[in-house]
Amino acid sequence: MRLLIVEDEEDMREALCYGLRRRGYAVDAAGDGTDAVEQCGINEYDLVVLDLNLPGLDGMEVLKHIRSMENPAKVLILSARSELADKISGLDSGASDYLTKPFHFEELEARIRMLLRRSFIQTEAALTRGGLCLDSNLKTAAFQGKQLEFSMREFAILEYLMIHMGRPVSAEELLEHVWDREADPFSNQVKVYISVIRRKLLAVTDEEIIRSIRGAGYLIDKEEPL
Known part of the structure; x- marks a missing residue:
């Protein structure tokens, strides 16, 4: 999944990006409200972690912009503003959740x-x-109880396809949601990763779990009810 971290304190921003990338997320970052709005206009994020005390546009203005988008991202406010009135204002303005600083990284994740x-x-x-x-929490995979070893990127791709079982997912959509803004849209890296995932799955099952749909992308079929 692709996240945007909006935080003006550089050390905090880098620590959040580092920790979340280690957990397998694709992470972009913005240090002020104006940059955050620009990135949200260019990229499709699954979730935005948003500080409120920002240079440029205030965090509440950024939240208002995100809510006005056609497909708005979830927004988790992460702020030192701990008064009840601040929390109510943030949630009433469209935030999905509100976490005050200081915080434990494990709770944030x-x-x-x-x-x-x-x-x-x-x-x-x-x-x-x-x-x-x-297991989306532990970032582990198994087939009939046998553990499978996937890299964080491989797991993220397989997880995204599993979440969207029953419909094809294009390579462009995978790049948008599993890679950060450093991804090269003209490379064949999605194809390479899918090939590796398939090889690991074929080591434990003869079934073609990930199918290629010409012109549409990659599909994991839903199971037929018994």
């Missing part, structure tokens, strides 16, 4: 997971199809 599950109509941490099971 748990809230991000919860909001992303809500975004994609996913109520359980475990994604399953047949013998394949992905």
Whole structure:
């Protein structure tokens, strides 16, 4: 999933980006409100972590801009403003969640997971199809109980396809949601990663779990009800 971290304190911004990237997220960053608005206009984010005390545009103005978009991202306000009135104002203005500073990174990441599950109509941490099971919390995968070793990027691709089971996902959509803004849209890196994931799946099952749909992308079929 692709996140935007909007935080003017450089050390905090870099620490958040580092920690979330290690958890497998594609992460972009903005140090002021104007930059955040510009990036939201260019890129499609699954979630924005938003500070309120920003140079340029205030965080509440950034939130207003995000809410006005056709497909608005989830917004988690992360702010030192801890008064009840501030929290109510942020939530009433369209924020999905509000976490005050100081905070524990583990709680922040748990809230991000919860909001992303809500975004994609996913109520359980475990994604399953047949013998394949992905744990979105632990970032682990198994087939019929046998652990599978995926890199964070490989897991993120497979997770995105599992969330969208039943419809083709284009390479462009995967680049938009699994890579950050450094991704090269003209490279074949999606194809390469899909090939690696398929090879690892074929080591445990003969089923073609990820199908290529000409002109549409990659598809994991939903299971037929028994």
